[in-house]
Amino acid sequence: MATMNRRQVLGLLGAGGIGALAGGGTVAIGTQAAAQSEVPPETDELAYPFEGAHQAGIITPAQDRIHFAAFTVDPEATRDDLIDLLERWTHACRRLVLGAELSARGAFGGGENFPPEDSGEASDLGPSGLTVTFGFGRTLFDDRFGLAEHMPADFTDIPVMSNDFIDPDRSDGDLCIQACANDPQVASHAIRNLTRMAIGTAVLKWSQIGFGRTSSTSESQKTPRNLFGQKDGTSNLKAEESELLDEHVWISDEQAQDWAIGGTYLTARRITMTIEVWDTLQLEEQERVLGREKFHGAPLTGTDEFDEPDFSATTERGLPVIDERAHVRRVHPDNNDGIQMLRRGYNFIDGNDAQGRLNAGLFFIAFTKTPARFAQVHSSMARDDMFVEYLKTTNSGVYLVPPGVGTEDYVGQTLFEA
Ligand code: HEM
Numbered sequence: 001m002a003t004m005n006r007r008q009v010l011g012l013l014g015a016g017g018i019g020a021l022a023g024g025g026t027v028a029i030g031t032q033a034a035a036q037s038e039v040p041p042e043t044d045e046l047a048y049p050f051e052g053a054h055q056a057g058i059i060t061p062a063q064d065r066i067h068f069a070a071f072t073v074d075p076e077a078t079r080d081d082l083i084d085l086l087e088r089w090t091h092a093c094r095r096l097v098l099g100a101e102l103s104a105r106g107a108f109g110g111g112e113n114f115p116p117e118d119s120g121e122a123s124d125l126g127p128s129g130l131t132v133t134f135g136f137g138r139t140l141f142d143d144r145f146g147l148a149e150h151m152p153a154d155f156t157d158i159p160v161m162s163n164d165f166i167d168p169d170r171s172d173g174d175l176c177i178q179a180c181a182n183d184p185q186v187a188s189h190a191i192r193n194l195t196r197m198a199i200g201t202a203v204l205k206w207s208q209i210g211f212g213r214t215s216s217t218s219e220s221q222k223t224p225r226n227l228f229g230q231k232d233g234t235s236n237l238k239a240e241e242s243e244l245l246d247e248h249v250w251i252s253d254e255q256a257q258d259w260a261i262g263g264t265y266l267t268a269r270r271i272t273m274t275i276e277v278w279d280t281l282q283l284e285e286q287e288r289v290l291g292r293e294k295f296h297g298a299p300l301t302g303t304d305e306f307d308e309p310d311f312s313a314t315t316e317r318g319l320p321v322i323d324e325r326a327h328v329r330r331v332h333p334d335n336n337d338g339i340q341m342l343r344r345g346y347n348f349i350d351g352n353d354a355q356g357r358l359n360a361g362l363f364f365i366a367f368t369k370t371p372a373r374f375a376q377v378h379s380s381m382a383r384d385d386m387f388v389e390y391l392k393t394t395n396s397g398v399y400l401v402p403p404g405v406g407t408e409d410y411v412g413q414t415l416f417e418a
Contacts, residue, residue, distance in 0.1 A: 070173025210346025
């Protein structure tokens with residue numbers, strides 16, 4: 001994934017605006033962008049281009065923060081309204097990822113007599129590595145917009161799992177947007193303003209804010225820890241593994257619907273974790289449940305974080321060193337027909353309950369070639385994993401993430417032109 005630093009972005013803005021970056025000259029940055037060249041140097045300088053063969057925010061090195069949102073398209077909205085919204089969202093995102101305001105008039109340049117087009121709270125924060133990733137829910141392919149015949153046959157739902165306590169009012173949705181950035185205000189600014197742009201066409205159905213990535217998606221990143229204190233993301237698929245990504249993540253030409261090639265499926269699961277119960281477990285038990293030791297993250301059969309687990313190893317008493325019901329065994333490709341996934345989840349703490357327990361957990365996001373592949377691994381986990389005792393899934397959604405956009409396209413264009 002190509003990146004630009006802040007100086008390169010500003011250099012390009014000075015040399016002719018976003019058009020130079022997008023290669024198409026389709027978007028002009030007005031005076032507000034010029035004002036943004038005054039951004040203080042201590043802001044995050046990282047910027048990822050919006051365009052590419054695949055959407056950004058999938059193999060992009062996972063940023064620190066997420067604001068995820070799912071939308072319901074208004075019952076009165078037409079196919080043209082939907083296309084118009086996707087065009088306007090695309091146009092805005094091309095600017096937002098550069099640290100610019102969402103339109104040329106932006107937060108301060110629209111005149112005294114109008115509400116500002118951009119809410120303004122990210123105006124001094126720079127791009128902060130923002131990526132905005134769009135997905136389509138299964139319901140978008142009903143008969144409202146003439147898309148039914150273009151729904152891929154493998155776009156199936158995730159079946160109910162044994163530890164599911166799903167709130168249907170805060171799950172699924174016609175559209176989803178995943179905004180990730182290193183500054184929480186930049187991610188939330190994107191969702192807030194894209195939501196506002198949708199007024200009259202789509203409304204926010206549910207959303208989730210997360211912090212502290214729980215996965216590495218690039219070999220350049222250190223493995224982070226989740227709220228159980230475990231290193232999380234060790235054996236995740238990484239951006240550098242392009243052959244494995246082709247095999248496990250990107251929708252390919254064997255999968256019926258050509259418009260979706262280069263896309264992927266995003267599954268989002270808000271999983272609450274019983275933090276207070278977990279914290280009473282002895283360290284040895286915490287490690288047995290996962291199958292890895294906690295400090296280095298090494299499998300219980302190894303010494304280094306990146307050692308391969310040996311599921312055949314036994315103790316002197318003939319018991320498996322990695323328990324039959326340990327998480328890493330249940331979800332490992334060896335026990336799931338070789339299935340791998342790209343995980344890109346985040347921690348969350350949404351306050352606490354009346355008993356003083358944290359309402360906390362992992363907003364789990366995975367990208368797979370089909371939802372069924374994710375479901376197979378999840379079923380294996382839900383059936384037997386010791387982890388399940390400490391987890392509860394409260395919200396869920398599966399979305400088809402269309403392929404990336406070119407400099408002249410809008411996101412999802414291949415679907416509407418199929
Ligand atoms: C709150 C819920 C969860 C927590 C705290 C959690 C935690 C972890 C940890 C600490 C690891 C070991 C380090 C690593 O390789 O990343 C791991 C591995 C993994 N987890 Fe989870 N996990 C959760 C839910 C899930 C779910 C829902 C799935 C998918 C159905 C899943 C799939 C995987 C996979 C595929 C691996 C890598 C296994 C391997 O190749 O060794 N996890 N998880």
